[in-house]
Amino acid sequence: RDRDGVRLPPGPWRLPVIGSLHHLIGKPLIYRALADLARRLDAPLMYLKLGELPVVVATSPGAAREILRTHDATFASRPWTMTVKIFAADGQGIGFAPYGRLWRQIRKICVSELLSAQRVRSLRHIREEEVARLVAAVAATPPGVPMNVSERVAAVIADSAVRAMIGDRFERREEFLETVDAVNKMASGFNLGDLFPSSWLVKFVSGLGWRAHTYHLKTFEFMELAIKQHEEWRARVAADGRRVEEDLVDVLLRIQREGSLDVPLTMGNIKAIILDLFFAGIDTAATTLQWAMSELMRNPNVMKRAQAELRDILNGKPKVAEDDLTQMKYLKLVIKETLRLHPAAPLLVPRECGESCTILGYDVPKGTTVFVNAWALGRDPKYWKDAEEFKPERFEGSTIDFKGTDFEYIPFGSGRRICPGILFAHSNMELTLAALLYHFDWTLTVGMKPAELDMTEEMGLTILKKNDLHLHYVVRVPFQCAQ
Numbered sequence: 001r002d003r004d005g006v007r008l009p010p011g012p013w014r015l016p017v018i019g020s021l022h023h024l025i026g027k028p029l030i031y032r033a034l035a036d037l038a039r040r041l042d043a044p045l046m047y048l049k050l051g052e053l054p055v056v057v058a059t060s061p062g063a064a065r066e067i068l069r070t071h072d073a074t075f076a077s078r079p080w081t082m083t084v085k086i087f088a089a090d091g092q093g094i095g096f097a098p099y100g101r102l103w104r105q106i107r108k109i110c111v112s113e114l115l116s117a118q119r120v121r122s123l124r125h126i127r128e129e130e131v132a133r134l135v136a137a138v139a140a141t142p143p144g145v146p147m148n149v150s151e152r153v154a155a156v157i158a159d160s161a162v163r164a165m166i167g168d169r170f171e172r173r174e175e176f177l178e179t180v181d182a183v184n185k186m187a188s189g190f191n192l193g194d195l196f197p198s199s200w201l202v203k204f205v206s207g208l209g210w211r212a213h214t215y216h217l218k219t220f221e222f223m224e225l226a227i228k229q230h231e232e233w234r235a236r237v238a239a240d241g242r243r244v245e246e247d248l249v250d251v252l253l254r255i256q257r258e259g260s261l262d263v264p265l266t267m268g269n270i271k272a273i274i275l276d277l278f279f280a281g282i283d284t285a286a287t288t289l290q291w292a293m294s295e296l297m298r299n300p301n302v303m304k305r306a307q308a309e310l311r312d313i314l315n316g317k318p319k320v321a322e323d324d325l326t327q328m329k330y331l332k333l334v335i336k337e338t339l340r341l342h343p344a345a346p347l348l349v350p351r352e353c354g355e356s357c358t359i360l361g362y363d364v365p366k367g368t369t370v371f372v373n374a375w376a377l378g379r380d381p382k383y384w385k386d387a388e389e390f391k392p393e394r395f396e397g398s399t400i401d402f403k404g405t406d407f408e409y410i411p412f413g414s415g416r417r418i419c420p421g422i423l424f425a426h427s428n429m430e431l432t433l434a435a436l437l438y439h440f441d442w443t444l445t446v447g448m449k450p451a452e453l454d455m456t457e458e459m460g461l462t463i464l465k466k467n468d469l470h471l472h473y474v475v476r477v478p479f480q481c482a483q
């Protein structure tokens, strides 16, 4: 207990000014460094001072449950850092909106309209078309030339998501994706400018404020162009007399027009919501697929079983359709196991303690930033046999699921702010992976052993795969029929 009678969770020793930062210096994969510290200190709940920022990290299912379920409302906001503030300047979206009326309303629109099961179903033709384009593009790669699987997978996920949102492919796609990538890296939450919010010098030297402003303006400009492109596309579709499903921008504009909302939606809100869906939905699903393909290449027996399931069930069918996916039990387990070892958001998205409270007998002061180390939970040998091994079979006959109630496995978070895009993500990931495994056999560069495949991670808003995955392929189910 300190002099004020506060009993903080245990944590590593601190230095003046920088606090516990020296424990993380030179360790860019922060979730790994935090997991090591928690293990060394035997601290399922750990307290650190990162610069000026008081931080608590939860690294046991019990601690995660207390934060995300028992005290869910207390931890339902996210830290309002300088970067977040700058990005919210022209209107708030959903991801970082403080817990309150506006967030509740946008969340309801996301859950019941934008990302509902019905909406996801209605976007099926887009996914099927984009995946068919991917298959065609792979098959058109000249034999002997390795294909950049990471790039292809990222493109199909991005195009499907963009078409779901604005109806059409985005004309500025390349530039936009580069910006998403750059913001993803900048917004990892461990920037000096965010760790020393009161220091003008640090802000100036780190250049964070300036960079965040630039990216904010750039991303909002992209949204303006995307909405303009959407309107032009709608006008063309109407002139041709075609009937197409509502896309997500249509839905938001309709809700705004109907005007029956508790808190009216501004155009700033609409742009910020769409941007949030891009940021939350593209890199996460694309990265998960890259890890899935990499793990399959490192584990040839798993690859064999997944392909056998697909080829048995589809039995020469010319293409994978979404209806077939319900039968692909093993494929679903492959994705589940990938999310255990490679949760796209390893520390979830940070929460903030709204009221001082007690967790596992320790005091967590109001204003503390809270991370839940989902990456460490998914690899903890206390809860997982052969924790580091890729074994989709472990989920066979098991009730453990990612819906936010099994706290050793929470790749989508839990509680009020659990990811609302689980179904949207799975629909894209399952169809893309199924098509890649069904139509093609994949091989590594000649002479490379599966265990030698590069699995280096890079920290951003998501755990990125540092180096792209390049593979050779052989067509197994011919592409000509896949249209």
Ligand code: HEM
Pocket: 094, 095, 096, 107, 110, 115, 276, 277, 278, 280, 281, 282, 284, 285, 288, 343, 344, 345, 348, 349, 411, 412, 413, 414, 415, 416, 417, 418, 419, 420, 421, 422, 424, 425
């Ligand atoms: C493999 C794919 C994905 C993973 C692993 C993932 C993971 C997460 C996680 C861990 C959170 C934070 C949850 C929490 O604080 O408890 C989150 C939030 C969120 N995700 Fe996802 N996500 C994925 C895909 C998607 C997709 C495809 C969309 C939408 C198109 C989406 C939309 C969102 C939104 C809007 C939030 C913020 C929710 C809020 O603050 O209320 N996500 N996601």
